Amino acid sequence: MSITVLQFEKILDEAEGRLIQNIRASLIKDALKMEALAKRNATSFPRVKTGRLRNSIVGSVIQFQDDEFLILRAGGQERGTPASPFSASADVVYAAVQEFGGGPNRIKPKFYLRRARDKRLPRVKWGITRAMNLALEGKDLR
Helix, strand or coil: CCCCHHHHHHHHHHHHHHHHHHHHHHHHHHHHHHHHHHHHHHHHCCCCCCCHHHHHCEEEEEEECCEEEEEEECCCCCCCECCECCCCCCCCCCHHHHHHCECCCCECCCCHHHHHHHHHHHHHHHHHHHHHHHHHCCCCCC
């Protein structure tokens, strides 16, 4: 199948809005999958005592200065200000120590967030590519 340049331009114009919508939907799905993986990781290592750390894990997609960011974090539910949505909130103050290690007791890093991110990252790239292809075909991501 061949198309003219004008037909291709028309397809691109129609796909622009759908592309942004599809990519955002794909990122939201991946954020929720990463959140679930991280919560599973935080259930077994470090071993759950109260569940506060696991419950503080949040995967989300935020818009900041015309860009979309997939955020996976633990420690607090508070969101940052519009000037800086990447809050350093710490309702669960030991979340960073459990992830990265350290502290006065020299805790070993658990990397419960990093392991979730690393496991899901190839699917994020695939999802964005799929979202782009569907947008060019005139379809929405489901």
